[in-house]
Amino acid sequence: MAEVLKLLTRNVGKANSTNVDSYMASGGYEPLMTALHKMSPEQVLGEVKASNLKGRGGAGFPAGLKWSFLPKGKDRVKYLVCNADESEPGTFKDRLLIENDPHAILEGMILAGFATQAAGAFFYIRGEMPQGFRIFQRAVDQAYERGFLGKNILGSGFSFDVYVSRGAGAYICGEETALMNSLEGKRGEPRLKPPFPAGFGVYGQPSNINNVETYANVPLIIKNGGAWYAAIGAPSAPGPRLYGVSGHVKRPGVYELPSGVNLRELIYEHAGGILGDRPLKAVIPGGSSVPVLRADQIDVTMDPDGLKKVGTMVGSAGVIVMNDTVCMVKAMVNLMQFYAHESCGQCTPCREGTHWLKLILQRIEEGGGKPGDVDLILDVSNNIMGRTICPLGDAAAMPAIAFATQFRDEFEAHIREGRCPMAHTHMTVAV
Amino acid sequence: MSYANVSEMLANSEFLAKVEDLAKSYPEPRTALLPALHLCQAELRHVPVEFQAFIAERLGMAPAHVRGVVTFYEMYSEKQLGRYLLQVCKTLPCMLAGSEILLEHLQAKLALKPGQTSGDGRFTLITVECIACCDGGPALMVNETLHRHVTPADADRILGELE
Numbered sequence: 001m002a003e004v005l006k007l008l009t010r011n012v013g014k015a016n017s018t019n020v021d022s023y024m025a026s027g028g029y030e031p032l033m034t035a036l037h038k039m040s041p042e043q044v045l046g047e048v049k050a051s052n053l054k055g056r057g058g059a060g061f062p063a064g065l066k067w068s069f070l071p072k073g074k075d076r077v078k079y080l081v082c083n084a085d086e087s088e089p090g091t092f093k094d095r096l097l098i099e100n101d102p103h104a105i106l107e108g109m110i111l112a113g114f115a116t117q118a119a120g121a122f123f124y125i126r127g128e129m130p131q132g133f134r135i136f137q138r139a140v141d142q143a144y145e146r147g148f149l150g151k152n153i154l155g156s157g158f159s160f161d162v163y164v165s166r167g168a169g170a171y172i173c174g175e176e177t178a179l180m181n182s183l184e185g186k187r188g189e190p191r192l193k194p195p196f197p198a199g200f201g202v203y204g205q206p207s208n209i210n211n212v213e214t215y216a217n218v219p220l221i222i223k224n225g226g227a228w229y230a231a232i233g234a235p236s237a238p239g240p241r242l243y244g245v246s247g248h249v250k251r252p253g254v255y256e257l258p259s260g261v262n263l264r265e266l267i268y269e270h271a272g273g274i275l276g277d278r279p280l281k282a283v284i285p286g287g288s289s290v291p292v293l294r295a296d297q298i299d300v301t302m303d304p305d306g307l308k309k310v311g312t313m314v315g316s317a318g319v320i321v322m323n324d325t326v327c328m329v330k331a332m333v334n335l336m337q338f339y340a341h342e343s344c345g346q347c348t349p350c351r352e353g354t355h356w357l358k359l360i361l362q363r364i365e366e367g368g369g370k371p372g373d374v375d376l377i378l379d380v381s382n383n384i385m386g387r388t389i390c391p392l393g394d395a396a397a398m399p400a401i402a403f404a405t406q407f408r409d410e411f412e413a414h415i416r417e418g419r420c421p422m423a424h425t426h427m428t429v430a431v
Numbered sequence: 432m433s434y435a436n437v438s439e440m441l442a443n444s445e446f447l448a449k450v451e452d453l454a455k456s457y458p459e460p461r462t463a464l465l466p467a468l469h470l471c472q473a474e475l476r477h478v479p480v481e482f483q484a485f486i487a488e489r490l491g492m493a494p495a496h497v498r499g500v501v502t503f504y505e506m507y508s509e510k511q512l513g514r515y516l517l518q519v520c521k522t523l524p525c526m527l528a529g530s531e532i533l534l535e536h537l538q539a540k541l542a543l544k545p546g547q548t549s550g551d552g553r554f555t556l557i558t559v560e561c562i563a564c565c566d567g568g569p570a571l572m573v574n575e576t577l578h579r580h581v582t583p584a585d586a587d588r589i590l591g592e593l594e
Contacts, residue, residue, distance in 0.1 A: 087560070089522045090523070128559070128562045168468065185461035185463070185492070188504070326527065335523055
């Protein structure tokens with residue numbers, strides 16, 4: 001069994017863990033001091049590249065490579081963004097870091113700022129996390145007081161500011177360019193790319209955006225070296241990883257384990273197994289936007305290569321577990337309601353497609369399914385895929401295709417019988 | 432709520448100073464729009480058109496732009512909400528943990544449907560999409576306070592402790 005790690009979660013559960021003194025007492029901000037006094041920006045970037053740190057927001061892009069897309073030098077004002085708009089259903093790991101260890105995220109942002117010679121960074125936290133907003137703002141205030149932010153940080157000549165901003169209830173703002181529009185006081189509608197944020201981001205300036213957990217890894221990398229980091233877990237996407245397990249398990253929660261942990265082990269060992277000791281039915285392994293797995297497909301490693309073998313992705317590593325009491329049509333109705341509600345409406349395939357998927361699925365669940373409906377779901381989904389400005393359309397279509405394909409028999413049974421074959425109306429713990 | 436209405440709020444020097452602080456908190460004032468709307472929503476429990484016009488003028492935007500923003504984001508309301516905003520997460524992980532039972536209980540107890548405000552202006556009941564508390568489902572937010580694993584009995588206790 002993989003050993004539970006205490007790297008990203010090293011300060012979780014400690015007294016006053018959000019306080020700067022507490023953070024510094026356990027070696028916090030030492031990596032920043034090392035970087036500012038003993039390393040060049042290029043060396044910091046080099047360590048992050050050597051670590052092979054992959055983004056933890058869902059797309060898994062190499063962080064160091066992404067940073068290197070920003071123009072060099074200080075000719076143009078450059079900004080970083082920390083995406084704390086955690087909204088992907090099944091994902092709740094960033095909340096843990098924000099509420100327990102804000103300085104680790106902040107230190108990662110300052111290190112990234114030094115490596116890229118950025119002028120400042122925005123911390124964009126979702127509006128529904130008021131406590132996290134206050135905790136992070138206080139961490140920023142403390143960092144200014146101690147000279148870790150502001151002009152000429154620790155006498156190094158490097159200056160860096162951090163601005164904290166809140167979202168206001170829009171899943172789409174987790175998309176990088178929608179988030180940037182939101183920061184500019186606009187509706188959170190994604191931008192057409194190119195231009196990419198590295199050339200034209202916040203206020204039209206070169207910008208780089210990373211997820212909360214991605215930044216939180218950076219102090220670890222600078223402290224221990226890129227090679228140390230690259231040796232943890234799965235080589236293709238190394239490092240410690242925060243797995244969120246929710247749904248029908250005995251111990252839902254966030255588990256820090258090496259990347260590439262076995263999915264069955266995660267569910268049955270770490271998360272305690274299936275609620276009510278009932279049979280497992282389905283698992284969404286990486287947040288609601290990735291294809292769902294059947295119970296017989298979970299002997300896989302939670303890394304890009306392992307999950308690719310079963311046609312899905314690691315995404316945000318938010319694992320949603322469903323036991324045999326779950327109606328898969330109803331589960332999919334729930335998710336399609338989510339995407340239809342959260343579509344920004346700019347692109348017709350997404351705006352109309354998610355809405356129609358929701359309506360068709362509701363009709364099937366309520367007993368009004370027609371022969372050919374499953375193919376209709378697949379057709380609508382395939383006409384969303386790849387035809388929108390941002391990935392929200394794909395994020396809705398991928399699970400739609402997977403649900404309708406992996407559990408086709410159950411969908412057909414609904415249509416044939418003209419009702420939901422499950423005995424109960426509520427989807428609940430049903431122990 | 433600290434102000435009787437939007438006119439009183441916009442005439443209050445303390446409130447205006449808060450708006451000025453926000454406008455100066457970011458590299459460009461336009462970034463202060465969402466925070467300013469949050470401020471208004473918190474004070475008045477809605478964002479009336481009078482405030483939209485005021486903040487548009489202060490930040491150099493068209494009122495129509497501000498209205499577009501207000502109506503885009505879920506957390507701003509043009510209609511006044513109740514003193515307690517009850518937000519039931521209804522997305523899949525919370526549904527798997529029993530959010531339907533919680534919602535039905537609250538609907539029956541308060542005689543409200545999602546989106547409705549009680550006649551005395553005390554409660555507004557709404558459903559929300561995933562609030563990143565999937566291991567604590569069913570999750571209920573009451574204004575800014577998050578409650579985890581909320582059973583109907585817990586909901587009765589939580590509501591009973593409100594003013």
